[in-house]
Amino acid sequence: MPKIKDLRGNLSVIESCSDIPFEIKRTYLIYDVPGGQIRGGHAYRNQLEFIVSLSGSFDVHLDDGVNKEVFSMNRSYYGLLVSNMIWRSMQNFSTNALCLVLSSTFFDKNDYMKDYESFLEEVKAL
Ligand code: TYD
Numbered sequence: 001m002p003k004i005k006d007l008r009g010n011l012s013v014i015e016s017c018s019d020i021p022f023e024i025k026r027t028y029l030i031y032d033v034p035g036g037q038i039r040g041g042h043a044y045r046n047q048l049e050f051i052v053s054l055s056g057s058f059d060v061h062l063d064d065g066v067n068k069e070v071f072s073m074n075r076s077y078y079g080l081l082v083s084n085m086i087w088r089s090m091q092n093f094s095t096n097a098l099c100l101v102l103s104s105t106f107f108d109k110n111d112y113m114k115d116y117e118s119f120l121e122e123v124k125a126l
Contacts, residue, residue, distance in 0.1 A: 001013065002019070010077070020050045024103070024104070026107060027103065030099040031098045033093035038090065039090040042089075042114045043086055044085075045084060045111050045112075046084050046108075048103070048104040049102060050079045050081050050101070052079045052080075055098045057092075057097060058097050059091050060082070060089075061089045063086065063087040087119055
């Protein structure tokens with residue numbers, strides 16, 4: 001994200017369809033995560049999301065069915081764009097971690113893929 005430095009404090013901005021490649025339909029927060037807990041553990045068929053650590057830190061594990069990568073989120077001006085059809089989980093939350101997720105879709109429980117083996121099959125068929 002752009003970081004506008006200022007002696008009064010820094011400012012970062014996320015604008016729909018320019019800083020991120022989708023219109024923001026929904027935002028949600030993940031917070032008060034007890035030590036050792038894992039959030040996510042699924043993929044979305046259609047949803048794109050942009051994940052930001054507003055405070056504290058956590059790791060985002062991404063898996064496209066072939067490659068796996070871990071991103072450490074610990075800067076409030078750093079966002080991670082996650083495409084649809086990517087298996088993702090969030091782990092290793094620090095005390096007081098505050099995770100912001102910007103989503104390209106309204107909530108739709110039918111967009112979730114929660115079974116990893118089915119995800120692998122669907123991703124291979126793409
Ligand atoms: P879920 O996406 O499964 O959380 P995580 O993947 O981080 O573990 O959502 C947990 C619960 O919250 C589930 O019952 C659905 C509900 N929920 C909503 O109602 N609206 C939302 O926008 C989201 C993200 C979740």
